Amino acid sequence: MNSRGHSLFPIIVLLLLAGVSVWLDRVTQQEETVRADKSQHEPDFTADKLTLRRFDLTGKTQYILVADRMVHFGDDESTELTRPRLDYLNRPEPVRMESDFATVSKDGETVVLNDNVYLRRAAQPGKPESTLRTERMTVWPDDEKMRSDAPVTLTQGKTVVTADRMESDNIVGNIRLQGQVRGTLYRNTPTPKP
Template sequence: MNRLSAYFPLIIVVFLAGTTFWLERIVSNEARNGLGNKRHDPDQIVNQVSIDRFDNTGRRISRITASQLQHYPDDDTAELANPVITLTRDERPTVFSSKTAHADNASKVVVMRDTVRGNRAAGVDSAMQTLETEELTVLTDDEIARTDKPVRMTQGASTLSGIGAEWNNLSGIFTIHHEVRAVIMPKAPQP
């Protein structure tokens, strides 16, 4: 029994060395075959996230919030749950929301999906604008939102609907591309 207890530490060391050698071979084979870098697994999962962007003067120009963000390092993208994008460059903030979104960090593009809504605050001479669609691509740096899906836009009591649209937040211009239907209500007279 004394001999076995004398060799026990040596047996443990040999076992650990063998296991380490085996694991190193598996990992190096995955790297050599390109299996390790083709995986699309999140490296970060963040709950209740808020990301602010600022201009050169330090003024906030946009904010993206989400109940959850999953970042993928292989392509530097993120999946967002319940995202809200707020564009605040001018005095009339524009807010887009949806159930899910896919964000590409390199191109500063967010593709919002599932019950997409947009709101632009009312101005001195204009009513609040709202947008509803299934999918919306938001170019956050350019403050442009695009879709090729059916879209409905309202401004006050007036409505526009059609297929495909572009909303330029900086110019305030909203364009519908196809099958446009509009109901334009007159403005109430000023007292």
């Protein structure tokens, strides 16, 4: 009887090894299936009250990005921002951009602002405050460039201009309006000389 138990021992061990092998194979296949399923666009992390500061080569703050909420998605490395505000501080006149919602590209170089996009350039001596309103705008923060394929309304003091599309380079100071461009232009009143 004892020899019969010894002869069954290798068979029992082989059956256990086969069972464990089948189990491991099934478990690893299920994990690969879950990892390969990128159709689920679910956040992998979120943050509330986000503040991001970008510095130029001299160490001065170039811009500050603030958002009420940030949601990052691991499947496509995209980021969504709720109520983002972007303040450029390295200009003679500070500039603020804000919207209700924004998406940030994988590399962080492109920001698409959506819904109630508003830009405000502070007034300077001899130059009144400037604003821009649109529903959608693409911004390249590091290059300080913007483009909107949606209608825009620009104001500077009492001057009001509307256009179907716009491109802007903040560093150079160029704005290019396209499509149906209409406006009422007012001259700045020169400062009287004493």
